[in-house]
Amino acid sequence: MSVNFGSKRIVVGAHYGLRDWLAQRVTAALIALLTALILVQIIFSSGEIGYDTWASIFSAQWMKALTFATILALIYHVWVGMRDIWMDYIKPTGVRLFLQVFTIVWLLACAGWAIQVLWRL
Amino acid sequence: MSELHPNKPEFRNINAFVDLPTYRLPPAGWVSILHRISGAVMFLLLPLIIWMFDTSVSSEISFMKFKSAFVAGLWIFPGFVIQIVSLGLIWAFLHHLIAGLRHLYMDATHSVTKEFGRSSAIFVLTLSIGLTLVLGAKLFGLY
Numbered sequence: 001m002s003v004n005f006g007s008k009r010i011v012v013g014a015h016y017g018l019r020d021w022l023a024q025r026v027t028a029a030l031i032a033l034l035t036a037l038i039l040v041q042i043i044f045s046s047g048e049i050g051y052d053t054w055a056s057i058f059s060a061q062w063m064k065a066l067t068f069a070t071i072l073a074l075i076y077h078v079w080v081g082m083r084d085i086w087m088d089y090i091k092p093t094g095v096r097l098f099l100q101v102f103t104i105v106w107l108l109a110c111a112g113w114a115i116q117v118l119w120r121l
Numbered sequence: 122m123s124e125l126h127p128n129k130p131e132f133r134n135i136n137a138f139v140d141l142p143t144y145r146l147p148p149a150g151w152v153s154i155l156h157r158i159s160g161a162v163m164f165l166l167l168p169l170i171i172w173m174f175d176t177s178v179s180s181e182i183s184f185m186k187f188k189s190a191f192v193a194g195l196w197i198f199p200g201f202v203i204q205i206v207s208l209g210l211i212w213a214f215l216h217h218l219i220a221g222l223r224h225l226y227m228d229a230t231h232s233v234t235k236e237f238g239r240s241s242a243i244f245v246l247t248l249s250i251g252l253t254l255v256l257g258a259k260l261f262g263l264y
Contacts, residue, residue, distance in 0.1 A: 025224075025225060025228065028221050028224075028225070029225070032218060032221070032222065035218065050184075051177075051180075051181050051184040054177060054178060054184070055177075055178045055184075058178055078160070078163075078164050078167075081157075081160045081164075082160075082161070082164055085157060085160075085161060103164075106164075106167070107167075110167045110168060110171055113168075113171050113175070114171045114174060117171070117174055117175045117178065117179065120179075121178060121179075
């Protein structure tokens, strides 16, 4: 039986790591875009930033749709990043699996909350 | 490597407590590890971030609750703790964003020289800490 893991892994296809690498950059660009859009709307608002100014930024339908997409991009982005951290520092498989499952549950719960807030505006 | 630099210490299976405090990181190394730390901090504080989003946009009353958290405190934490944690989050976001833009720029332009790595890392650290100080002064009511 030949060794088929680690550096001896038989590579049977392309794209190893490319998907995560690319996803990390695309989702990051989307988060940066939303950040810029929110900042621009704050900077070009007149008067003190109270509740009305702040809430109206997110109440426009196009802004809701974009924020929704960005929340999904964000949890994918965080998943890739946290998975990298667990894979680098946590060696025991059981502990790593637990932390990865915890990360997914944590992120899905947070995403649900954020989307609920967004959609009842 | 060891033949070329006989006095250079080799770091293999480093001990976090013995080797890390004496290991001097170059600026790009600081940007890299802080990128990771800032990301992990935001991951752990995600419920607080969404709580801030929730209370600040949901209604006038919840907006007042959001504002008072920085003065009167939140849950078991007094107001200044919320302020300091918020300052930490501001830094984490700014560092992660600017260091991320550095990544995207390097990918897009193939800027892989040692000198660019160093100068851009110093730029990231200066800008993120500088903006954190400016926004932190606002957060603590200095202007």
